[in-house]
Structures are given as C-alpha cells and as structure tokens.
Amino acid sequence: MKLTRTNIASLALAILYIMAVAGSCRKKSSTDPTPEDTTVSLTPDTIRTPLYFPQPIMPADNQPAKEIAQLGRMLYYDTRLSNDGRSCAGCHIQSIGFTTPSMLNGTVVLPHVNMAWYNTFMWDGSKTGTLEDVMTFEVQEFFATDLNRINTDPIYSSLFRKYFKTTIITYKHLAYALAQFARTMVSGNSRYDLSLRGMVTLTPDERAGAELFFTERGDCFHCHTNPVMTDNTMHNTGLDSIYAKEADKGYYNVTHNPNDLGKFRTPNLRNVALRSRFMHDGRFSSLEEVINFYDHGMRKVPNLDPIMLLPAKANGLQLEDWEKQQLIAFLKTLTDTTFTTNPAFSNPN
Amino acid sequence: MKRLQFVLIIMVFSFVACRKDTTPPLASSGEIRVAVGHLVEGTPLLPDSLRWQNQAGETYGVERLQYYLSNFRFYSNGKLVHTNNSIKYIDAFIDSTRAFTIPLAGAITGRCDSVSFLLGLDTVTNVSFSLPPTLQNSDMGWPNNMGGGYHFIKMEGHWRDGSALNGFALHVGRNGYAIPMGCRCSMDLTNATIRLLPLSMNVNEWFRTPAIYSLSTDGSNSMNNMTLMRKLCNNATDAFSAM
Incomplete structure (x- = not known):
C-alpha cells in the first residue's frame, strides 16, 4: 500500500481508536463495580452532634452511610473478628457505657463513647489520627483478624461487595466500617x-x-x-x-x-x-x-x-x-x- | 485531507488556549502569609525546657502556649490600608497552626510599615460557643461559671523557686482583657501577590515592662484574677515583633 499523508493520518486515527477500545476493555479490578453493585445506593447519614459539641472528625473518604454503620455494628459484635472468640463488644459492654469491669493485660478498658471527637487514642496516646486509623490497628494488629475467614463468609462478602464495591475485603474495609459504627456511638443526652x-x-x-x-x-x-x-x-x-x-x-x-x-x-x-x-x-x-x-x-x-x-x-x-x-x-x-x-x-x- | 487539516488547526488552537496566563495578577488576588515564631531573647522556645530566665530572675519552662490572634490592621504612614477580622488559633508547639494567610482584598497601594492586632478576641466574638465548632476552640472555652467566652491565651509550664519546682498557668480571658499588639513591619502591598510577615513573640516580654511580673511574688495562676491578668496584658503589648 502506498503511504500517502492521508493514509498515514488514517492509520494514526485507527491506532488511537484501537487504544481507546483496548483501554475500555481492561480487566476489572477488585474495586470495580459489579452489575449487582449498581443497584445499591448508600443512604447518607449525619453524625448526631449534641448541642455545643464541636464538629466530629470525619475523613473525606469515609463519609457516613447508614448501611456501612450497620455493617460496622455487625463486625463490632462478631467474635470472628478475632481468632480467639473475642469481639469488640466483649470488652466494651453497652450497659456500662461500653467498657468492662475486667482488666485487659493489666489495663483498664477505655470506654467507647463520643470517639468521633477523638484524635488520640489509648491510655498512652500511642495511636493518633482518626477512628479509621485506630480501627485499622484493632483489626490488623490487636485482633489480627483472619481476612480469609471474613472473605469466605457469604454475608460479609455480599455486603462489602454492595457497600464498598469490592470483591476482596481488606483490613481497611473492616476498619472503615467499624469506624463508621463507632462514630455513631454518641452520648449527649445525660x-x-x-x-x-x-x-x-x-x-x-x-x-x-x-x-x-x-x-x-x-x-x-x-x-x-x-x-x-x-x-x-x-x-x-x-x-x-x-x-x-x-x-x-x-x-x-x-x-x-x-x-x-x-x-x-x-x-x-x-x-x-x-x-x-x-x-x-x-x-x-x-x-x-x-x-x-x-x-x-x-x-x-x-x-x-x-x-x-x-x-x-x-x-x-x-x-x-x-x-x-x-x-x-x-x-x-x-x-x-x-x-x-x-x-x-x-x-x- | 482538508478534514485532517481542520482537525490539526483545532488542536493547535486548543493548545494555545490552554497556555499559562502571564498577565500580572490584580492586587485583590494577593495575600499576606504570616508565620509566627516563639523566642526567648532570640532563642527558639522549646517545649518543657526549664532553661529560660525572666526579669524577676526566675527559671522557667513552657509546656503549653496556645492563644488567639484577631482583628488585624495594616498601616502605611499612620493611615489604615487594610483590615482583616479573621481569628487565628496558634499553638506554639504545633507547626500547622503557626502559619496562616490574610487575603488582600481590593486595590492596595503603598508600603505597609506597621501592623496591629489583638491577642485574644473582641467583645463581640468572646461569647461561649460562638467560634467555629472545632476541637481547638472547644478546648479554649472559658467556663460560663467563670464569665464565659474563651481563653485568649494559655501559657503553662514549670518554674523553680530555689530548689522547689512549681507550676504556672498564665491564663487570660474575659472581655476587656484582649491585648492590643502592634509592631513595625515592611511590606510593599502595591499589586501584591504574596507578601511575607514573619511575626515573633518574645515570651520574656510577658514578665518585663512596664512592671516586672514575678511568678513568686505576683502569682503563678492568673485565671480570673483580674489584677494578674491586667498586669500580664500591660506587659505583653510589645511581645510581638516582625522579624
């Protein structure tokens, strides 16, 4: 074929077209929405802020949604979060303000209350940042959650796929859901x-x-x-x-x-x-x-x-x-x- | 072929339209960038370091130093050239709070040779829970049981009285106790884009003039003590300089 300028231009356009089509056909990542996900829309929520309280600390990438807070609540009470039968709620008992009379490794368990207004955590201040940061520590290090166990649970698998649009549940996903629930735990009616x-x-x-x-x-x-x-x-x-x-x-x-x-x-x-x-x-x-x-x-x-x-x-x-x-x-x-x-x-x- | 030429012309124009605008910006888009430093007689203030000496000869260290700056006024030859009523929270030991910007609105010409501001809040603002609901503002609250509003400054630390170690908490608040500050500076605001204003507080000025403040004889706890708060206010008016 004779390479005229018109042919070269046509060839270039054809290459661009092929690249564009190829780009749109790339393999879906674990965070891509599945057809099922497109039917799920999260319900935006607001953190109840009692009179005179400051604005809660809330990272931009974990804005409150009712469904995710509920998922966090399920995790909070689930003993499968640990590998030895413990759950968050095991040491944070609601009726006594989400703490426990028992000691944990010789230390008093700090209550889970109004943590939406915390930027330091633990008695010794060893954790700083957001609730997402401290919850990541809790699942990844404190509980050392067995992610395979969570990923193979059909209910969690389905819920995380719907709400986080992921087929692989990571520590970050668990922490973000737990953080959302913890952020709803507001005490302001004393x-x-x-x-x-x-x-x-x-x-x-x-x-x-x-x-x-x-x-x-x-x-x-x-x-x-x-x-x-x-x-x-x-x-x-x-x-x-x-x-x-x-x-x-x-x-x-x-x-x-x-x-x-x-x-x-x-x-x-x-x-x-x-x-x-x-x-x-x-x-x-x-x-x-x-x-x-x-x-x-x-x-x-x-x-x-x-x-x-x-x-x-x-x-x-x-x-x-x-x-x-x-x-x-x-x-x-x-x-x-x-x-x-x-x-x-x-x-x- | 003509179609291809047309596409190329459109692409060239697109690139031309996106080139960076090099026209000088208007003064109204400028800003003053303020950086606040804390010194003791020229030496950077370090937290919790029992090494400074005040005019009364007492050795002290500062553990916490938090305060508000507000009501900024910029002058040229005694004439007010710019006003900014924003409120800035400063924590001497948290870097992110020690730098802020003041936008320059409108056409401003001339050289700014002095700046004034309040350490604290004016009476309109000093009302409990009136500031934006941040954790910092919440922590600066002055309880309603003691008059309400906000702490204008919290300066806390330790000091030595002979061999004995003591604490001090120089807290100032309440309407009428905001401290007017002023200092010379030099900034050409004409067509300003970015101007820098490095402010520096000499902590020792709180203890020096016009009356020596002694932690031992005057007192180490000023909260709601009108006499001590007034003495600190009078001393601190020249605590800031523009470096």
Whole structure:
C-alpha cells in the first residue's frame, strides 16, 4: 500500500481508536463495580452532634452511610473478628457505657463513647489520627483478624461487595466500617446535657458540683474540657513517683522523652459513674477514691502537670467532704441511659 | 485531507488556549502569609525546657502556649490600608497552626510599615460557643461559671523557686482583657501577590515592662484574677515583633 499523508493520518486515527477500545476493555479490578453493585445506593447519614459539641472528625473518604454503620455494628459484635472468640463488644459492654469491669493485660478498658471527637487514642496516646486509623490497628494488629475467614463468609462478602464495591475485603474495609459504627456511638443526652438545653434543672448539689468542676476550686475543666469531657491530651496527674510497671510510664513509652513519664490521655468522663475501675491500671474502684486522690494523694513529680502544681493545689484540692459529694453528684449527671440502652448500638444478632 | 487539516488547526488552537496566563495578577488576588515564631531573647522556645530566665530572675519552662490572634490592621504612614477580622488559633508547639494567610482584598497601594492586632478576641466574638465548632476552640472555652467566652491565651509550664519546682498557668480571658499588639513591619502591598510577615513573640516580654511580673511574688495562676491578668496584658503589648 502506498503511504500517502492521508493514509498515514488514517492509520494514526485507527491506532488511537484501537487504544481507546483496548483501554475500555481492561480487566476489572477488585474495586470495580459489579452489575449487582449498581443497584445499591448508600443512604447518607449525619453524625448526631449534641448541642455545643464541636464538629466530629470525619475523613473525606469515609463519609457516613447508614448501611456501612450497620455493617460496622455487625463486625463490632462478631467474635470472628478475632481468632480467639473475642469481639469488640466483649470488652466494651453497652450497659456500662461500653467498657468492662475486667482488666485487659493489666489495663483498664477505655470506654467507647463520643470517639468521633477523638484524635488520640489509648491510655498512652500511642495511636493518633482518626477512628479509621485506630480501627485499622484493632483489626490488623490487636485482633489480627483472619481476612480469609471474613472473605469466605457469604454475608460479609455480599455486603462489602454492595457497600464498598469490592470483591476482596481488606483490613481497611473492616476498619472503615467499624469506624463508621463507632462514630455513631454518641452520648449527649445525660442530665447535664439536658440541663444545658434547659430541659431539666440540676439539683442544688449537682449545680454546686458543676461549680466546683468548672471553676478553679476543683479545676477539672482544663483537662476534661466542656462538653466533650476530654482534651485529647496527655497529662501527668501525679499518680506515681516510681514507675514500677512499664505501663505506668504512659506516654513515655511512645516518645521516650523523660518529660512524658507518667503522662496519660485524659479519659472521657461521659458515663463515668457506671465504671468500677479508674486510672490506667484500675487502682481506684470508686469515684470517692479518685476524688480523694486529687484531694490529697498526688505525688509531686518533676513533670506533674503545671495546673496541678499551682499554689492552691500543690497539696491537692483540699476539698471539704460535702464538696466531694457535690462533685460526685455532678459526675453522676454525665450518665446517659439513652446511650447505654439505645437499641441502635446493641448486638444486631 | 482538508478534514485532517481542520482537525490539526483545532488542536493547535486548543493548545494555545490552554497556555499559562502571564498577565500580572490584580492586587485583590494577593495575600499576606504570616508565620509566627516563639523566642526567648532570640532563642527558639522549646517545649518543657526549664532553661529560660525572666526579669524577676526566675527559671522557667513552657509546656503549653496556645492563644488567639484577631482583628488585624495594616498601616502605611499612620493611615489604615487594610483590615482583616479573621481569628487565628496558634499553638506554639504545633507547626500547622503557626502559619496562616490574610487575603488582600481590593486595590492596595503603598508600603505597609506597621501592623496591629489583638491577642485574644473582641467583645463581640468572646461569647461561649460562638467560634467555629472545632476541637481547638472547644478546648479554649472559658467556663460560663467563670464569665464565659474563651481563653485568649494559655501559657503553662514549670518554674523553680530555689530548689522547689512549681507550676504556672498564665491564663487570660474575659472581655476587656484582649491585648492590643502592634509592631513595625515592611511590606510593599502595591499589586501584591504574596507578601511575607514573619511575626515573633518574645515570651520574656510577658514578665518585663512596664512592671516586672514575678511568678513568686505576683502569682503563678492568673485565671480570673483580674489584677494578674491586667498586669500580664500591660506587659505583653510589645511581645510581638516582625522579624
């Protein structure tokens, strides 16, 4: 064939056409939608944000959808997430605010509550970022979930294919579903919350306790910031002067900075009255013991939080007995029974 | 053949239409990029480092330093040339909070030779839960039980009194206690695209003039102590300079 300019141009166009057609015929990846998927549309959801709460932390690539949160709920209660019969819910029991009276490896289990407002996790702050990040740790390292087991389950296989448009379930998919469920676990209907909305009036003792909590007298609010009740930050509150156990070193185990010895993440006080163990190692078993510690039990260590070394507090809060009872009365107003009984957070099976 | 030529002409025009516009941008698209540094007498402030000495001769270290800057005003020969009322949260030890931009709207000409701003919030803004609902703003809340609004600054750390180690918490808030700051600078804003404004806080200025602030004799906890908050406000007005 004679190569005229017209023929060359035609040949070039033909090559481009073939390349375009070939591109459209490439092999489907595991994340390509299947014909079945096209019939599934996710229902956008919003995270309930109680009055005065900040905006929840939500990554752009895991926007809330009702179906995915439900899938996360199934996983939360599924013992197959671990290889030894444990599930998230095994240690995070709804009726007591998603924690447990039991210890886990010598450590108190932190409650799963309002985690949509967390950017640090674990007592020692060893996990930072989003719920997706910490849930990835949970399935990949803590549980070491057997992905083959999940992938061969016909229900999970179908649901992940529909919602995540994937034929292969990965740790990321599990973590994203769990994160979505965890983000829905919002506690914001306690008596304290209702009082902020003008729906109930606190008793005189509860109000007096709030006055202690939110003023310099008790000075709880600088770490247990309103309304989330944690500042997501590490503090040394004078629990120990000698760090006998590795776990007692807290944030130091993450940074290896001596200034971080004995620092722990501020625990969330939501539903605190339902707990029976306090501090990272569960050394206290009642709110009275905790308050007595802040009243006169702190150890003056070099990196004790500056707030706790102020002149009026250098020897503890020195509260009167009736002030301690008022403080406890206020802490009890943080109990939210609509959270601990909400069927939307219960075992779906 | 003619068809092919037509396609080629269209392609050439397409490329021409997409070339980069080299026309000088208008001033209204410019911005001032502010970078905030924290020093003690010229040495970068390090967290939790018990090595600084204030005018009272006390050795101290800063563990937390968080505050708001707001109400920016830019001047040329005493004449106001630009206003920006945005509110910036700064954490001295979180890099991402120490840099921000101020957009330059409208035609601005001349050399900006000074800038003023508030450390803290004006009375309109200093209302509980009025700022955007971020975790940072939530943590800066000043409880309603103590007057409401926000902490304007939290500066906390340790200090030595002889051999004894103590804490300090210099917190300032409440209406009437926002601190007017000002400093000289030099920026030509004419047809500005990007101008840099490096601000620097000398932490020692909080303890120096017009009255020496002693953690020992004045007090180490200023929250809601009007006398101490006022003394800190008076001292801090010259804490910032434009480097």
